Amino acid sequence: MSDKPDNIYANPLGQPGPFVFDETVVNVFPDMIKRSVPGYATIINMIGNLAERYVQANSVCYDLGCSLGAATLAMRHRIQAANTRILGIDNSAAMIERCRQVIAADSGEVPVELVCGDVQNIRIEQASMVVLNFTLQFIPIDQRLAVLTAIYEGLLPGGVLILSEKVAFEDKPHHELMIELHHNFKRSNGYSDLEIARKRSAIENVLIPETLATHRQRLRAAGFGSVDVWFQCFNFASMIAIKP
Ligand code: GEK
Secondary structure, X not given: OOOOOOOOOOOOOOOOOOOOXXXXXXXXXXXHHHHHOOOHHHHHHHHHHHHHHHOOOOXXXXXXXXOOOHHHHHHHOOOOOOOOEEEEEEOOHHHHHHHHHHHHOOOOOOOEEEEEOOXXXXXXXXXXXXXXXXXXXXXXXXXXXXXHHHHHHHEEEEEEEEEEEEEEOOOHHHHHHHHHHHHHHHHHOOOOHHHHXXXXXXXXXXXXXXXXXXXXXXXXXXXXXXXXXXXEEOOEEEEEEEOO
């Protein structure tokens, strides 16, 4: 079945309200994220790849802000270690409800538990892999360190955090260029200038990007020893942070 096309911002009437992950978004989410995030499919595929290497026996994997479970499924199908389980969490009831259907239709053997809740309240325990795939950007800036610290504390030695984010750049002209290149990417995926502008205004105070330097600094402050960018396309990047 092909994804339902995202035309949420095609209607020119009225000012769009702030972006929310409601049922309207859930219905078009796979199409939306694929056409909006450069490298999304690669990142998901590589999360599977990394699961193969980093997931330890008798441990838990966390998919924080799991949406429809793309990263959960990528891990589920590539984990080699014995006696593992995956916990997916999202604070959108509409997302979790649809995610349950996605997981139920999947034949993977690793147990998956889904929770509707806030990643800021979840207890991370016995983790060998934690994924924050484009989720931290929706959490208030002053609460981000606490989330990363809780993840660090719940990871086993050798455990890994994958943190993917839309990022900002210190240098203003470069920042503007990356935004322009991202918008070109969206245009080439069929979004009109109107849709791009309306989405931009809806998401403005909801998704707060920070620089890679800020992310690195915070990951180190949370305790992570090794922190590196393993993927970047324009203003979208994914980092790998390992607990020593
Ligand atoms: C993917 N990871 O396909 N607690 C829990 N969930 C949250 C919170 C929070 N505080 N804030 C936002 N969310 C997915 C894509 S989408 C990215 C992640 C995007 C959830 C929100 O409901 C949404 O499902 C997800 O984080 C962000 O790999 O749409 O740009």
